[in-house]
Amino acid sequence: MLQNVVRFLLRCFFKMFKVRFELNFDLKDLPKKGIYISNHVSYVDPIVLFAFLPGKPIFALHGQLYRNYWVRLFMKTADIMEYGNLDIPDLKHLIEKVNSERLCVIFPEGRMTTNGNIMKIYESAGLLADKTDAPVIPVWINGLQYWSYFSKTGGKLPHHYFPRCKIVVDAPRPLKLKDELRHQRNHISNEIYMIMRQQAFKSMYDPSLTVFTQLIKSAKRHAKKYFGLVRPKVMEDISRKPKSFKDIMLASYVLGRFFYKRSEHQEPIGLMLPNSVAAICAFFGFNAYGQVPVMINFSAGVKNIVSGLKTVKSKKVVTSKMFIKKAGLETVIEAVKNEGFEVYYLEEAVKKVSIWAKVLAYLQYKVKYVPYKASVDDSAAILFTSGSEGSPKAVVLSHRNIVSNVWQIATFETLNRSDVILNSMPIFHSFGLVLGTLFALYQGAKVFLYPSPLHFRVISDLLYELSATVMIGTDTFFKSYAKISHPLDFASLRLAYAGAEGVKLETRNILNEKLGVRLMEAYGTTECSPAVAGNNMVFNKFGTIGKLCPGMECKLEKIDGIEKGGELVVKGPNVMKGYILADNPGVLVPPVDGWYKTGDVVEIDEIGFITIKDRIKRFAKIGGEMVSLKAVEDMICKAFNDKEDFACGVVAVPHEHKGEQIVVVATDESLTLECLREFIKNNGYPELYLPKIILIKDKIPTTATGKIDNLALKKEVLAELGI
Template identity: 45%
Template sequence: MGSFILGRRIAAASQGQPQVGVLLPNAAGTLVTLFGLYAYGRVPAMLNFSTGATNMAAACSAAQISTIVTSRRFIEMAEMEETLKIVSEGRRIIHLEDLRQSLTLGDKLYGLWARNFAKTALRLAGATRDARTPAAILFTSGSEGVPKGVVLSHRNLNANRYQAAARIAFTAQDIVFNALPMFHAFGLTGGSLLPVLAGVRTFFYPSPLHYKVVPELCYDTNATILFGTDTFLMGYARNAHPYDFFNLRMVVAGAERVKPETREIWMEKFGLRILEGYGATECSPVIAVNTPMHFKTGTVGRLLDQVQYRLEPVEGITEGGRLFVKGPNVMLGYLRADNPGVLEAPPDGWYDTGDIVSVDDREFVTILGRAKRFSKIAGEMVSLSSVESKVQAAFPDQQAAVVAVPDAKKGEQLVLFTTDAKLERKTLSDALKAAGATELMIPKTIIAVKELPVLGSGKTDYVSLNRMAREQVKP
């Protein structure tokens, strides 16, 4: 009922505009807004407010967004007044509070009628019947470059939730706790559409960064399923009482690699095994996932049903190959800020993940690194992810990230960012060599930071780290 009423008002304010920007936190009202836009044939473009005003403005240009739906209370709480001022230039802003205050008895009667005669209401409202038309525009996290608009169809989203549901067993007794933002594909499909459309009770919380509050709310809501990223799950584990997650039966992680120490603390403190999955925004997002029945340590799970794959060789890398995937969950295409409104479809439906992986005979996927996360030092390929893993294992109480910058002698050199202000290169070198690292894998420069920059998705912000490294390290 609320979706019909809200959608009708937004549609009236955005006539002739197929895309509508959505700048809202993770809340039930956001989901109502999405369904309202769907009812009236609009495509929600989920703006990633963690990327800042410049990237959001670029996203609006790429998707040709002229109207943005937001909330005054959200903007005030997030202290985004200046950001909204920049993003709103040349665009109309609709505040949900204004729409609520302007509702009339006629709106409410319409909503009541539409709820009882939903099929007729949807047909008259102009809801699409073509599953291959756009259903959402998400934007890549920008962890390694400028964010791109990813256009996902109704077929993409529904195929992926059914693919995931075929592996992860939900029941009517489950309660899902989702603090992941809906501007992220994991939060939208996995944490929102999958449980809600399956009839599973879902509790939304606006920020995954409240490490003390989330565990307490999981306890209060009797949550049985929790979605998160490695960064967030480690934060919860460090701040939670051992009984906060007493009712959890499943913890599903994605978006970034789950570190061994995160797995260990969840098992030791809560007796829970983290089920790691793998995906990409362009794949709606799930590509593979571990499950209680099909689990293999060190992998990100088995490929989902109907996901085809191929591995292409990469020069200098002997194990695995570059992963390409194809299936009903693969996006319609990209939208770019330098070519607004033009959809760039993946060639022949194949999406290049940019990841170097190996796949065994049971289709369990092991991530070896990203193609962009390899550095060529003195003619040898070095995995930055592998170096990070060894550093993290040697110094588990500290955060670490490794990037590569130009080097006059060897082509590139490694730079380590760490929260350990006292770490010296000799100590680092001895620890890495003891872990089996070669000389080329030892970072040449160490930069201490109070904390690593992260994106709203929980991923490490490598764009910022690369910029910081280039500013502080001479070739």
């Protein structure tokens, strides 16, 4: 009776201070015995859970929490016990309690988070569920990590006296351990981690937010002034004028309104700008007023640019005179004008903005006004595929796609206000736009936008100058940075992620040995906004692309001639609205039943790590046998890993008798058929891996993200061979 009164009073108190409780199942489905597994963000966690959780559970608290004065005071009527995650007698005692038809609460991390995300997971929670055959009930606490004095995230997350808090409890589920892995401690803790990660995504992601309203929410949370005086600066570019959330939102309101008055509703507007604050403000401004930014790859050439604009039925292009001049794109912009497109320059647009427009923007900022109430399924951006294996396709991403993917990524790694991310990956690709910019901005980290990933020396110096903590890139770029960098250039880096192409052992080794950087590999596609899978500090397996993002489903479709694995097909909130194709301009072609075929042949191991074997289009059919061109390329790179500037590309071209033949294009004359034949023989590779022809060239064509442009390479080979 007394416990019920105390819990009622605590609930009333917490509800007064913005604590919301969400139970995602019917109370009649609450098991008699079960294990609540919760993240741990503050000293208040057990008190809040005591107030709200149904079933009057036992609280198994680690020593620091068990001895806390406030916990003991407010939980006098609760059933609590001191519990050590490595203490076998404590585990046995808890097993007895659960087996006697009791619910219990346990914090698998064994300590409070210092970054707001999941920490190390002890296997004791999994052992408890396994030994008692009790279901686990995932709990996620979001918000208390921002509570002053009661959390351990000081200096990393903004602190508030009474932050909004949301507690989400998901339905009970059995812990499924594979029999062959049941005795592996890492497997047990990994299963608990994956359940908690899924729960984290469900709790952190708000499906009602658009790209712009998520910016407003992040600004409210992270724009708190330092000492009540100075707003934190969250974005900077090579102009070296750092901007705050306030600056970004004011510019977004001004630019958005300017082009809104000159455009139709939901009109796609081309955005031809480099990585810059102005480009991001224009991106947000278009979305604020219901226009759709079309991210133009200005390095794609006039033909592809014009074709892309016509495909999406865009009539306008927004760019900058300074950028056009510095990038030498005068002929490109003239060709765009000659095709009938209206070209607006930001320099001229800014001059036309009236004082009233600026005052209005300020008033909109003060009330956090949303000019256009977009649906989350409205288009938020149109990007184009890289075109490395065919003509670029227009990919339409919705607000749901982009915002959900940001929070999927956040379950892998959390950024905070102490982080600085150096983003040189172009924002006309989703890798640079979503992962390199929006992901960091929404979490309150500072973003430095650099216009080109090819300035290796400058980027290394910027890392050193900015004390950057996070960096994204490709294998090719990271390898180039490592070759010319001083070890101290990378000294501040805590996270380095590579995507767009596979990470080679040579790149990983040079970064680790020379610079002390652990390079993580992730995988994504423009069609998935972009993240699909990734490694992180908790689970990392070299040679794989990590594990699938939470909230996504996947299946493997069998391919004739390939025995192991299949084509990766995925579904989730981040999967695109659809394609717009050049032969049917303006018409959206959505993925069938929401499933997107990636075109990648993969294998998935027993604990969820995904290994890419190759692209479907990157297999050669030689005499009826399927040969992976990626496997041939990897073999050649391994044979020549002592060559610093060695690069090669592998393509399949028609053969009169065998159907197809393998052609290797390399930059080093020492690569010969004889040396490869010897390497294959000595290292046990299949004879089918031996190419038919080797061509030596000074340069191999690449895309804007640094990966080999296989389409251009194949055209060059076919032309040279006269096929």
